[in-house]
Amino acid sequence: MSETDRPLSGDQGLPTATRPVARATMKDVAALSGVSLKTVSRVVNREPGVSAGVRERVERAVTRLDYSHNVHASNLRRSGGRTGTIGALLQDISNSFSASLLRSLEDVARAEDTAVLAASLDEEPDREIALVRGLVARRVDGLVLMPATSRQEYLAAELRAGLPTVFVDRLPHGVDADSVTVDNVLGARHAVEHLVRQGHRRIAVLSDLSTIQTATERLRGYREVLQVAGIPADSTLEVAGLRNPEAAGEAVRRLCRSASPPTAIFAGRNDLAIGAVRTLRALGLAHRVAVVGFDDFPLADLLDPALTVMRQNVAQIGSEVGRLLFSRIAGDTSPPRRVIIEPTLVARGSGEIRPT
Amino acid sequence: MSETDRPLSGDQGLPTATRPVARATMKDVAALSGVSLKTVSRVVNREPGVSAGVRERVERAVTRLDYSHNVHASNLRRSGGRTGTIGALLQDISNSFSASLLRSLEDVARAEDTAVLAASLDEEPDREIALVRGLVARRVDGLVLMPATSRQEYLAAELRAGLPTVFVDRLPHGVDADSVTVDNVLGARHAVEHLVRQGHRRIAVLSDLSTIQTATERLRGYREVLQVAGIPADSTLEVAGLRNPEAAGEAVRRLCRSASPPTAIFAGRNDLAIGAVRTLRALGLAHRVAVVGFDDFPLADLLDPALTVMRQNVAQIGSEVGRLLFSRIAGDTSPPRRVIIEPTLVARGSGEIRPT
DNA sequence: CCTCTTCATGACAACGTTGTCGAAGACGAC
DNA sequence: GTCGTCTTCGACAACGTTGTCATGAAGAGG
Structure with missing residues (x-):
């Protein structure tokens, strides 16, 4: 197995990654289009109440500056806003079981305009705990977990705080949450x-x-x-x-x-x-x-x-998990369900x- | 294939997901421990200059309130801070090729304390563009792309803005970026x-x-x-x-x-x-x-x-992609590389x- | 002409956090 | 006792965005 690794010679005119030219913010767009920040916000969010002329000016500025919306700032301000991200902690993403599961979950998530953070646990309890902490710190809207720990009490606080969580393939222990498992x-x-x-x-x-x-x-x-x-x-x-x-x-x-x-x-x-x-x-x-x-x-x-x-x-398991998770995210607070699928x-x- | 789907009867004492009991913030921790917000920040970030007594009081409050750090707010404030997240857009995560690739990329990412947002493109150009937009809006630190589009000019602005991007399996067209492909x-x-x-x-x-x-x-x-x-x-x-x-x-x-x-x-x-x-x-x-x-x-x-x-x-491709990506994230601005691996x-x- | 409503727009605070800087107190040296 | 230095801590502004409310202009109705 050989490998070529040479700097590229031609293509000089093409756009290339360079160092941070600080990204344009709404303030920049506002300045360029001569309107207030709030008006830019309205245009970007397609809110009503902006005249056609202003809207167009703002949009031109948006493309001129390559403005990209910052969902994190947006979510921070919006009370109880979703991050549009869920986490999926499976055993090994390269195993066909986890991979297929992830894939069908992804399909459900995409339909809900939600991205999926995926990681492998490899049966390592410590990694599970660390990764969950990371996902919570990222304020994921929901969590899919194929646990590597034998008990999940460490999750209790998050569950109480209302983090939608669905266990898959393995039942929760020490906490009560939704699950989709096989008999x-x-x-x-x-x-x-x-x-x-x-x-x-x-x-x-x-x-x-x-x-x-x-x-x-x-x-x-x-x-x-x-x-x-x-x-x-x-x-x-x-x-x-x-x-x-x-x-x-x-x-x-x-x-x-x-x-x-x-x-x-x-x-x-x-x-x-x-x-x-x-x-x-x-x-x-x-x-x-x-x-x-x-x-x-x-x-x-x-x-x-x-x-x-x-x-x-597996496809059924994945979409079942997705459905359950998003119903929780949508606000379903009925008692935890245990979906059991017969092989x-x-x-x-x-x-x-x-x-x- | 039958399926059981019953609400859970027992386990009444166990912690259960409930509706948002608004998450504790540093302000709450500060109030409970009787110190200022900034001091809480110092404790949480393990900054020096906090007396042992105060530190302990704060930490008690943190656990009492199940405080969880909000990385989005943190990143917003920290200038040029990373989100600790990268995006990987592959063709089909359930295919063994994409799955293995994702897995070895994940291993590199984990070593860098970074989470991976993964999605499948299924050869759909529109989906690729929409997902890239979503990843940029989430301010990922880097992007791994197995493109479904025939040309990626739409990426030009992001590349200019310094978004570290590595193409995998397929070369970039219309833009110049790192790539790891097979001959x-x-x-x-x-x-x-x-x-x-x-x-x-x-x-x-x-x-x-x-x-x-x-x-x-x-x-x-x-x-x-x-x-x-x-x-x-x-x-x-x-x-x-x-x-x-x-x-x-x-x-x-x-x-x-x-x-x-x-x-x-x-x-x-x-x-x-x-x-x-x-x-x-x-x-x-x-x-x-x-x-x-x-x-x-x-x-x-x-x-x-x-x-x-x-x-x-595949493992080599994945880790090569990861190495390249994180060297860019770390600030390497040398000309784009094309790594070509011989099958x-x-x-x-x-x-x-x-x-x- | 005056008032009332409607519409487009902006000023300002707030989301949860951290960087900056200054204040208060403890401590040591003289 | 005075001065300077350290250490510990807090007030405040700022990150990029959106919710709230105010403002002013235009149009409607009398």
């Missing part, structure tokens, strides 16, 4: 039941840190099914604390090389399923060991075998492999 | 040369709208190779205007059913490659027709055959299929 226990149950139905009795589960709510819920669903099915729990088949595809792959490698390997794997999150599939492929077991993943992702249908997953309707099984092949 | 012509040449080297002479190309710079550049690279190789151009093998995987898949279907189908396909963008693969799979041609894609993406290695691609190092061929199988 993880149910989803995991469906997934594992599906495997049991194929005749599997040695089903491994790949799970993330036990501090992550969704991970433990999915693990719970797994255990419930085994118990109901009368399959004795085998702790060697439960691998937790997996943070990434590589760790999942390594776990699968160990499992498959053990004395009594699993005939099926339930992967608790999309990237863990990917790591598992990659290793099974490498071991030549892709068509021998069944896999069901949690979270659908692009191309899952193109794998061989195509991956069976529990799908969360659906998408059978594509990998989950329908029978035990050998 | 698309070169990348396309490598890709198509690779196919020619395998013996292919009927190579189709899937391309996006001709208004998209990167698309035409890749198309150009394709044509150059054919010419050099002495392969007569066949316009039926050039399909442009493909906006999504479905369109690409449809195009591939038509191509493969024609009288003289291609033996290889060069897909000009990751989603077009995906559409092509999906159709080839459906037609049972996945192992007969060679494919090389542009842009790597997660799981390309897990397809069967694994997809050969021209990889752009590399990642041979995985699909591109090494020989013609039949």
Whole structure:
């Protein structure tokens, strides 16, 4: 990978970034057009009560000076004005789940003329707290949070102050707020039941840190099914604390090389399923060991075998979150809602492999 | 997909979002702690010259009142202060390319204590202009732009006013600004040369709208190779205007059913490659027709055959963009730079299929 | 012609904060 | 006790904007 990095030679006549030539303010526009500040304000805000002539003079000055409205000053003065900005703190914006969620949230926000401040938490509680503080200091109109902290008491003051907040993917703890989550226990149950139905009795589960709510819920669903099915729990088949595809792959490698390997794997999150599939492929077991993943992702249908997953309707989650958030921003003060979305099984092949 | 949406019953004691109980200001803190406004300001900003006793009184009042600093008011007063916010306008935040780019940019920004406003343009020029206006009105410290417009003269005033701006993936037109792009012509040449080297002479190309710079550049690279190789151009093998995987898949279907189908396909963008693969799979041609894609993406290695691609190092692009942007924000006024990153061929199988 | 209303416009304060500068008190040196 | 120096603190203006209200001119109605 080489890289060219040369100063540009041609294009001398083109506009270039230069150092701050202090931006024009309404005062400048007023001076240039020979009217009062307030009149400029009226023109800029399209308020009525300005004669056509004056309006035009002001507009000319606006373009002459490249005047740009300063929304921060404007908001400061306007009592209870919105900043037209919301914050979205997700786990990892580059993960297809967070990315799609952000995207559908963005679409709702744009319809409301609102910009989105987005950041990744990477399961770091301290970062969450610091970022929330930053968003509040920026006076966002609302907050979407996929928390990395186990409890969110630190948010209590903001909630009391009326900051519209919607939790997504994970429920709030220690505070009461709106949430849009998936029924993880149910989803995991469906997934594992599906495997049991194929005749599997040695089903491994790949799970993330036990501090992550969704991970433990999915693990719970797994255990419930085994118990109901009368399959004795085998702790060697439960691998937790997996943070990434590589760790999942390594776990699968160990499992498959053990004395009594699993005939099926339930992967608790999309990237863990990917790591598992990659290793099974490498071991030549892709068509021998069944896999069901949690979270659908692009191309899952193109794998061989195509991956069976529990799908969360991400677009639905995102727009649900957006709707909820903006109804709060608009002033809805009804009690907090918990929207729970049921994931659906998408059978594509990998989950329908029978035990050998 | 069902959905539960019930008001919450329990948890009555927990803090809940309520309507605006007007946020405490420094004035309130000053009143409560019996000092002047300015002293509160000093404490909040950790300025020296406040006695320990007073400092503590103020801090108690700050927590008592849940005071939160208002960065907008602060920035308004501070001359030339930064807002600690940058804007990133990419094509589609849910696409793995934009998402990864955003993520690595975010990491740079966080290190600089800066938040990122992110939005998707979806190739809509009007949206780009409106969003830039919005970002400028929010006084972002810098702008990252993957333009949807063909020319960006509308930015001239902002650039003159000193708005740090870095173009990514696409070069600026009509204005001069920093950019970080991939050498698309070169990348396309490598890709198509690779196919020619395998013996292919009927190579189709899937391309996006001709208004998209990167698309035409890749198309150009394709044509150059054919010419050099002495392969007569066949316009039926050039399909442009493909906006999504479905369109690409449809195009591939038509191509493969024609009288003289291609033996290889060069897909000009990751989603077009995906559409092509999906159709080839459906037609049972996945192992007969060679494919090389542009842009790597997660799981390309897990397809069967694994997809050969021209990889752009997205993380590198993102951090390069970030570094450039923040050097400008820090005051670097050297002439605009054009960083050009060379994509590399990642041979995985699909591109090494020989013609039949 | 006078009063009353309507309309366009401007003066001024205020939003929440910080930079500037000056005042009051403590302290030390003589 | 006097002077100077430090330290701590506050009054005030300013950032760029908008809400409120006042002003003056033009037009309506008698």
